[in-house]
Amino acid sequence: MDVRKLEGSIVALVTPFNEDGSVNFDQLERLLEFHVENGTDAILTLGTTGESATMTDEEDNSVVKFVVDHVAGRVPVIAGSGSNCTAVQTAKSLTYQRLGADAVLIISPYYNKSNEEGIYQHLKHTADATDIPCILYNIPGRTGCSISVRNVERLAAHPNVMGIKEASGNMAYAASIAHCLSDDFRLYSGEDALTVPLMALGGSGTISVWADVQPALVHEMCRAYLDGDTERATRIQVEGQPLISALFGEVNPIPVKEALAQMGLIDANYRLPLVPMSEGPKAALLDAMKGAGLIG
Numbered sequence: 263m264d265v266r267k268l269e270g271s272i273v274a275l276v277t278p279f280n281e282d283g284s285v286n287f288d289q290l291e292r293l294l295e296f297h298v299e300n301g302t303d304a305i306l307t308l309g310t311t312g313e314s315a316t317m318t319d320e321e322d323n324s325v326v327k328f329v330v331d332h333v334a335g336r337v338p339v340i341a342g343s344g345s346n347c348t349a350v351q352t353a354k355s356l357t358y359q360r361l362g363a364d365a366v367l368i369i370s371p372y373y374n375k376s377n378e379e380g381i382y383q384h385l386k387h388t389a390d391a392t393d394i395p396c397i398l399y400n401i402p403g404r405t406g407c408s409i410s411v412r413n414v415e416r417l418a419a420h421p422n423v424m425g426i427k428e429a430s431g432n433m434a435y436a437a438s439i440a441h442c443l444s445d446d447f448r449l450y451s452g453e454d455a456l457t458v459p460l461m462a463l464g465g466s467g468t469i470s471v472w473a474d475v476q477p478a479l480v481h482e483m484c485r486a487y488l489d490g491d492t493e494r495a496t497r498i499q500v501e502g503q504p505l506i507s508a509l510f511g512e513v514n515p516i517p518v519k520e521a522l523a524q525m526g527l528i529d530a531n532y533r534l535p536l537v538p539m540s541e542g543p544k545a546a547l548l549d550a551m552k553g554a555g556l557i558g
Contacts, residue, residue: 265338265364266395266424269466269488270303271481272340272450273473274311276515276522277325279531285321287328289528293474294332296527300477303467303484305329308342309367310404311471311515316533323357330362343388344369344399352388355396365395367427367469372405382413386420395424401452402430411438418442427452427469433459440464454506458499461487471514472506475521475556508550511543520547524557 275297278289297305307329308314308322317325326341333339341363343354348371355366368388370381389396398417402408408430409417417423418439428436429452436449440463443449448466451457457468461484473480479498487495509517516532520539523530530538539547551557 265304265340266446268304268338268365268424268448270484271301271467271473271477272304272306272469273297273302273477274306274309274469274471275329276474276519276528277308277312277314277317278528279313279533281529281531283531283533285317285325286528286531290325290328291332292527293522294329297473297477298333298336301481302337302473302477303481304338304340304364305333306340306342306367306469309469310342310401311474311518312342313515313533313536314342316536319354322354323361326358326361326363338364340365340367340397342367342399346371346373346405348384348387351384352391355388355392355394359392359394363394365397365424366392367397367399369399369401370405370407370409372407375405375407378410378413381407381409382416385409385413385417385423389417389420389422392422395422397424397450398426399452400426400428400430400435408435411435414439414442418444418447421446424448425450425466428460428465429453431456433463436460436463436465454509455503457483458487458492458495461495462492471509471518472502474518475509475525475551476502476505476554502554505550505554505556508543508547511546512539517543517547520544521551521556524548524551 341358425448483498
């Protein structure tokens with residue numbers, strides 16, 4: 263398929279680790295098959311949920327190559343290439359393009375931040391350099407700076423920018439950029455609790471943590487909305503809220519890795535500064551998983 267027309271459920275995939283911290287490629291393969299078999303519409307690797315901030319360039323490259331090779335065109339593969347250094351973000355994007363990724367996810371520059379023009383140039387520089395499409399990632403809670411409405415307007419007109427993952431949780435912001443949406447510029451929810459509301463503004467789907475554990479259901483929710491069954495989509499969204507809340511009971515991806523471990527898909531191994539769940543949030547997660555029928 264043409265990745266520029268991508269819609270539905272895109273999983274923000276975890277990166278499974280062995281106890282010694284190395285990437286567990288056997289478990290990664292298991293996750294990829296789980297998602298292809300359960301209708302996930304695309305795979306995002308090396309996002310925030312993938313703990314890419316703790317991984318080396320060599321590990322990043324090996325994970326992207328493995329995911330691309332194993333998925334083998336069955337669904338699109340998006341690679342998170344974001345950096346607060348424009349040159350690094352661009353170099354990573356070009357590497358992932360060479361390794362066969364279908365698109366890259368790029369971010370506003372965390373920590374050093376910049377002014378509005380600098381953020382625009384940071385994102386535009388990468389989009390100018392690559393041949394595969396770029397998805398903007400607005401997550402000011404992580405980066406400390408938002409992609410302004412004006413910059414979204416400017417970048418939406420760029421021929422190599424295909425959309426935005428909106429994870430600010432600010433519906434007014436989402437409504438303010440909705441006029442930019444078209445077949446060439448799409449909106450994806452980056453907040454699992456707000457997927458259907460964002461689709462009501464014209465969104466094409468979600469880049470989802472929730473989809474890590476319930477891929478078929480999140481796909482069904484998005485597909486129902488896109489097919490006009492808003493009642494079914496809304497019901498799934500509302501009924502999913504207890505599990506969504508528990509999946510964010512501690513810093514992502516701590517809870518979702520614990521959930522996947524409870525499901526027998528991975529081992530709950532992390533890289534510092536992330537550590538295993540504390541007991542209170544873990545108990546709440548297990549209760550929510552039982553309520554969702556994921557565990558007995």
